Amino acid sequence: MRRSDLPDDFVIGTATASYQIEGATHEDGRGESIWDTFARVPGAIADGSTGDVADDHYHRSAEDVSLIGDLGFDAYRFSIAWPRIQPNGSGSPNRAGVDFYRRLAESLLQRGVTPWATLYHWDLPQALEDRGGWMHRDTAFRFADYAAHVADQLGDLVSDWITLNEPWCSSFLGYASGYHAPGSRVGSRAAHAAHHLLLGHGHALEALRATDSAARVGTTLNLSSVQPAGDSEGDADAARRIDGLSNRLFLDPVLRGAYPADVLDDLGETAWFAENATDDDLKRISAPIDFLGINYYSRHTVASGSAPAAGAPASAYPGSEHVRFVKTGAPVTQMGWEIHPDGMVDVLRQANALAPELPLYITENGAAYPDRVDADGGIDDPQRAEYLEAHLEAARDAVAEGLPLRGYFIWSLMDNWEWAWGYSRRFGIVHVDYETQKRTPKRSARWVADFLRDAVPAGRA
Numbered sequence: 001m002r003r004s005d006l007p008d009d010f011v012i013g014t015a016t017a018s019y020q021i022e023g024a025t026h027e028d029g030r031g032e033s034i035w036d037t038f039a040r041v042p043g044a045i046a047d048g049s050t051g052d053v054a055d056d057h058y059h060r061s062a063e064d065v066s067l068i069g070d071l072g073f074d075a076y077r078f079s080i081a082w083p084r085i086q087p088n089g090s091g092s093p094n095r096a097g098v099d100f101y102r103r104l105a106e107s108l109l110q111r112g113v114t115p116w117a118t119l120y121h122w123d124l125p126q127a128l129e130d131r132g133g134w135m136h137r138d139t140a141f142r143f144a145d146y147a148a149h150v151a152d153q154l155g156d157l158v159s160d161w162i163t164l165n166e167p168w169c170s171s172f173l174g175y176a177s178g179y180h181a182p183g184s185r186v187g188s189r190a191a192h193a194a195h196h197l198l199l200g201h202g203h204a205l206e207a208l209r210a211t212d213s214a215a216r217v218g219t220t221l222n223l224s225s226v227q228p229a230g231d232s233e234g235d236a237d238a239a240r241r242i243d244g245l246s247n248r249l250f251l252d253p254v255l256r257g258a259y260p261a262d263v264l265d266d267l268g269e270t271a272w273f274a275e276n277a278t279d280d281d282l283k284r285i286s287a288p289i290d291f292l293g294i295n296y297y298s299r300h301t302v303a304s305g306s307a308p309a310a311g312a313p314a315s316a317y318p319g320s321e322h323v324r325f326v327k328t329g330a331p332v333t334q335m336g337w338e339i340h341p342d343g344m345v346d347v348l349r350q351a352n353a354l355a356p357e358l359p360l361y362i363t364e365n366g367a368a369y370p371d372r373v374d375a376d377g378g379i380d381d382p383q384r385a386e387y388l389e390a391h392l393e394a395a396r397d398a399v400a401e402g403l404p405l406r407g408y409f410i411w412s413l414m415d416n417w418e419w420a421w422g423y424s425r426r427f428g429i430v431h432v433d434y435e436t437q438k439r440t441p442k443r444s445a446r447w448v449a450d451f452l453r454d455a456v457p458a459g460r461a
């Protein structure tokens with residue numbers, strides 16, 4: 001596959017997130033976030049690490065921007081740490097935080113790389129969590145206020161905005177399974193957090209529109225392709241439930257202005273939504289966006305199982321605890337996530353069916369693999385290049401089929417702090433030595449650079 005198999009204006013970028021790369025968590029007035037707190041909970045992070053240093057990107061952004069430019073990317077998707085802008089979650093912006101992101105955006109523009117800024121990639125100010133976090137409706141309004149400040153401070157440099165990254169993770173991993181910060185386990189009430197996140201998106205969208213009508217605003221959902229393991233009614237119901245909780249609970253309100261009734265029923269939260277998710281809320285949540293971002297990694301194959309044993313860990317799928325996630329035997333990445341490029345086309349079709357004209361972007365796709373270090377110090381990761389090529393081929397197929405897919409971002413530019421896995425999972429096309437902070441492009445990065453120049457990719461994995 002060659003780059004010229006994709007449309008000329010197809011955007012190819014790479015992505016990162018603030019807490020995963022920046023480090024410098026106590027510098028220049030940054031406040032505490034829920035991940036600073038959560039990373040210190042014993043047992044929360046696989047290797048016991050924190051993002052205190054991470055890739056030290058806060059001090060090395062110039063070098064990292066050069067890398068992005070040298071590799072030849074069109075765009076770079078980064079996220080803004082809310083507690084660098086508003087250390088306590090409200091009030092006037094912290095100058096040093098604003099300046100950091102201004103320098104970053106300026107240096108990207110100088111290299112001809114378009115900055116794409118995500119406003120919320122999970123680092124909620126701890127002060128807001130102390131008042132209930134996303135379980136509390138007011139957090140949506142705090143988020144809109146933060147968005148207005150950011151637009152005001154960075155709007156001359158950034159014209160592609162993503163409000164939220166993966167509200168499913170923020171709500172169901174954060175408040176149901178407790179696998180992510182803040183580590184709460186409120187069961188199906190985590191859906192209230194989902195509503196407040198989406199409401200925050202709606203109000204932030206309005207705030208961004210108010211300051212600069214020329215900017216493009218979208219939001220990013222993590223969608224999974226879901227298939228039943230067999231043809232029983234129980235398996236079909238399991239697939240309906242998991243598609244409902246992971247995909248439709250977010251797609252439907254944003255693109256159709258209504259929550260899927262079957263999902264609220266599965267959750268047992270229909271009454272709460274009827275009382276608390278007003279028509280006004282849904283009007284805001286479904287206000288027209290300029291594009292939808294989709295993070296795609298894998299497919300779920302599900303079957304109907306039995307009720308979980310007493311003492312089983314809290315589920316990220318409350319109300320559907322009996323659903324079993326089945327291994328198909330297909331190849332998986334180091335995360336255990338099945339490699340299924342066609343599923344990327346499935347989720348693009350699913351979004352497109354709800355909003356036929358809406359431009360779509362894959363805002364994350366990538367794979368974790370342990371690196372092999374060659375004798376000469378080179379980093380060999382043939383499986384990652386193969387994974388990326390297979391998904392770029394799926395992107396080409398999606399475009400050929402007429403889906404309005406306009407771009408694709410690789411997760412991730414460089415190895416980084418992989419949330420509950422700490423430093424023990426590497427998603428980068430650039431290797432990071434956490435002792436020295438040396439960046440070394442892996443073989444996959446060389447493959448990507450060749451691809452971006454439309455050279456016949458050397459050493460196709």
Ligand code: PNW
Nearest residue numbers: 017165166169222295364411418419427
């Ligand atoms: C996404 N899950 O996270 C995030 O947007 C990235 O920050 C992250 O590094 C990347 O995917 C790779 O994991 C997810 O457990 C984390 O289902 C966990 C899950 C899904 C997405």
